[in-house]
Amino acid sequence: MESCEAPAPLDWAGLLQIVTPSVAQQLRDEQVYVACAGRVLADKTALNAQDGDEVALLPPVSGG
Amino acid sequence: MFDIRVLDAPFDPHAAADDLAAATPGAGGIATFVGKVRAGDADPEEGKEIVEALELSHYEPLTLPGMRDLADRAAERFDLIGLVILHRIGRLHPGDPIVCVSAASRHRRDGIAAVDFCMDHLKSAAWFWKRELRAGKDGPTWHWIEPRGQDHADIARWGEKDAPV
Numbered sequence: 001m002e003s004c005e006a007p008a009p010l011d012w013a014g015l016l017q018i019v020t021p022s023v024a025q026q027l028r029d030e031q032v033y034v035a036c037a038g039r040v041l042a043d044k045t046a047l048n049a050q051d052g053d054e055v056a057l058l059p060p061v062s063g064g
Numbered sequence: 065m066f067d068i069r070v071l072d073a074p075f076d077p078h079a080a081a082d083d084l085a086a087a088t089p090g091a092g093g094i095a096t097f098v099g100k101v102r103a104g105d106a107d108p109e110e111g112k113e114i115v116e117a118l119e120l121s122h123y124e125p126l127t128l129p130g131m132r133d134l135a136d137r138a139a140e141r142f143d144l145i146g147l148v149i150l151h152r153i154g155r156l157h158p159g160d161p162i163v164c165v166s167a168a169s170r171h172r173r174d175g176i177a178a179v180d181f182c183m184d185h186l187k188s189a190a191w192f193w194k195r196e197l198r199a200g201k202d203g204p205t206w207h208w209i210e211p212r213g214q215d216h217a218d219i220a221r222w223g224e225k226d227a228p229v
Binding site: 031033035038039040054056058059060 | 123125126129130190191193210211
């Protein structure tokens with residue numbers, strides 16, 4: 001798991017700018033979810049991370 | 065009785081179901097599903113290689129809160145007396161239990177449907193990642209398991225709008 005720090009506030013456009021182009025492309029996939037401050041966002045384009053929030057990029061998965 | 069846990073060591077799913085039955089004398093039935101690591105071939109859609117191990121990793125800030133939220137939603141939706149959700153993380157081997165969902169209810173349909181509901185959501189939960197170690201002719205290699213179209217169709221059956229993942 002990789003991590004990095006970004007200046008707050010961070011919105012969807014800002015997130016796409018700080019990741020690599022290939023990650024940005026994958027982030028636009030509807031099967032890739034974004035969590036902010038411990039909650040999965042129903043609409044990831046509404047991201048509004050504040051100072052101290054952890055933003056997680058969650059790839060397609062299969063549990064169970 | 066609601067018992068929701070993430071486990072990093074092997075567990076006995078039958079004991080969990082027995083404990084639920086003992087704690088819910090008013091139940092008319094206990095419905096239990098146990099998912100385990102498949103012994104032998106990997107998913108036929110993924111090839112015919114032998115699965116040597118399965119590794120479940122997770123995003124810890126979401127896992128237990130997400131499982132508790134799922135249990136709350138199941139309890140709101142179905143008439144339950146008790147619910148157990150146990151889910152392994154870490155490295156597992158063929159035959160090991162991965163997940164146990166057990167629901168106690170007055171009437172059978174609530175328990176069976178609650179288990180089905182919880183499993184459909186756990187299969188698509190955004191906080192678990194699953195990969196298989198498969199034997200190949202060039203030695204064992206790891207393969208990530210992505211959700212199948214059937215998984216999305218399964219979860220869509222419940223007709224939830226804007227449900228948390």
